[in-house]
Amino acid sequence: MxxxxxxxxxxxxxxxxxxxxxxxxxxxxxxxxxxxxxxxxxxxxxxxxxxxxxxxxxxxxxxxxxxxxxxxxxxxxxxxxxxxxxxxxxxxxxxxxxxxxxxxxxxxxxxxxxxxxxxxxxxxxxxxxxxxxxxxxRKIPTPKPIHTKVAKYSPGQISKSAKEMEAKRELIKKLSKSADCSPEDIFKQPDFITNKSDGDTPSLSPPTAVATNEVKANDLLVNSPSSSQNQLKSPILKPWEEVKLDLIELELEANQMNHLLILEDSFTQFIEIYSLESTEPDIILKTLDKFFSRWKQPNLIISNQSPLLSHIAIQDNLEKLNIKFKLMDLNLNLKELILFGIKLTCKDINKWRDYLLQVKMHINRLPSPTTNTDTSEDSSKVPAAKPSSPYDKLEIWYNN
Missing domain, CATH: 1.10.340.70 (Endonuclease III; domain 1)
Incomplete structure (x- = not known):
């Protein structure tokens, strides 16, 4: 304008x-x-x-x-x-x-x-x-694979490590031939590392201590109630690998979008909201395609146990895209929610829904999101907080 x-x-x-x-x-x-x-x-x-x-x-x-x-x-x-x-x-x-x-x-x-x-x-x-x-x-170029650097060893070190491996194999073969000891029982013996074998085979050195930052095998094991076998957890290591899906209905006026589709990233807990005209499976799938093109296609989608989201058509289309679909009770982190550039702080979903109605009914009473109330001299010395979303970046740009 x-x-x-x-x-x-x-x-x-x-x-x-x-x-x-x-x-x-x-x-x-x-x-x-x-x-x-x-x-x-x-x-x-x-x-x-x-x-x-x-x-x-x-x-x-x-x-x-x-x-x-x-x-x-x-x-x-x-x-x-x-x-x-x-x-x-x-x-x-x-x-x-x-x-x-x-x-x-x-x-x-x-x-x-x-x-x-x-x-x-x-x-x-x-x-x-x-x-x-x-x-x-333009299409986003595919990232090039990262090649790890191979450690270079001298010929003497390579031959020494090869001799140690051969000595371990010969020692295991000798111990496995005895009738009183089986291959599974060899690693249970506490004196296995300190034993000396006959001949020219050298003694085995004790193993080095495991680093503290490495993940232990016992920490990844979870005893499942259904089976006696232990199962490994699937830790989330990257954003947009696991996405939580939920649907909220608002009590607004007629002929308006009174349904909100909420998508939350499990890694960064970033929430994105889309307004829906209706809750038909085709409209929900189009919204999900818009979300995938905007960010990234996840590997797993965890949805709330709702008949609208657990429709067969939605599950079939996600299976065609090689996306796993799982139903469970969700507790989305809606305490600090950034909705269309305004940061809402609510304890539960009911207060958040009431706040949306208040925004709809009292538009002019809403405070300006770009006003700066702190004009003291001490505020200039305090470093500015890092923006938590692209909308906060836009707000910082507009204030400056």
Whole structure:
């Protein structure tokens, strides 16, 4: 939005608030628009905007629950460029850049500005030279395998280790031939390491101590109640390997998205939320495909024991993608939840649901997410906290 339109909307809405003593302008008649000195036309859709703490915001729409701050055209290019170059090695793509900005800010002609920024990016052009697609929809190059460095030994060390291995094998063969001792009982004897064999075979040295940072075998063993055999745990070593899935229903008005699909990464505990039009399996699968293309396809999905999520069509499609599906009771970490750029702190899901209703009903009473209340001198000395999500990075950029 250009500066003239921004100022025109702001002056008109400010005048309406002063006359009617209202916090929001819901409906604007065409006669009132024609009598205004600013001459706001009917095509400008001024009823879609409101004023919150002397700033122009776009009202919540069908796809956005919270009001979004309007960005002027002179700052829109810098915002899109900073978001696109958030990662130095690999810049964000076209779709990720648009989605990330549109969740929190209202930028007029955001898609055109994003295309212009990516077309001017030198790094994206260099990555797309040998790709079949255009660099606006470039494919992510597959990472090269990491080759471990092989330790180099001198010929004397190799021959010494070979002799030790041969001596161990001969000693095991001699002990296994005796009738009183079996191969399984050899390793149970405490004096096995200190025994000296006949001939030229050297004595075996005691084993070195296990490092403290290594995982012990006993720590990975879990006694299952169904079987007597021990099973190994599957530790999560990378993000997006295991994802928790849950569905929440909200008590909103009619003809609105009153279902939220929550996806939580078990490794980083990062939560992402998608609004659903309905709970049909096709819509849930399309939302999951959008999530997989945005981040990564997981190996395991743990879902809540709900008949909507445990549908046969959902399980069959996940099996085709080689994704394991498991049903169990979930306790998602919703104490600190980042929802569309606003950080909510709630103890349970009921209070969180009530807060969503409060956001829907009292839009103008919502505090601005970009206000800085601390203006003391001591606050400048305290180092800034690390951003926990891309939305926090956008907020830090806008405050600076």
């Amino acid at each position: 250009d500066e003239n339109t921004y100022n025109k909307y702001f002056r008109y809405l400010k005048k309406q608030l002063a006359e009617n003593e209202m916090n929001d302008v819901n409906n604007v008649k065409e006669s009132e628009l024609s009598n205004n000195n600013d001459k706001v036309g009917t095509k400008d859709n001024i009823s879609k905007f409101c004023i919150i703490e002397d700033k122009l915001y776009a009202k919540p729409a069908r796809s956005h629950i919270i009001p979004r701050e309007v960005i002027k055209i002179d700052r829109a290019y810098d915002l899109v460029k900073w978001t696109h170059e958030m990662r130095e090695e690999k810049h964000l793509g076209y779709r990720k850049t648009v989605d990330l900005i549109a969740e929190k800010y209202y930028v007029l002609k955001l898609t055109n500005i994003t295309q212009e920024v990516i077309l001017d990016c030198k790094l994206c052009r260099s990555l797309a030279l040998h790709e079949s697609k255009t660099f606006l929809n």
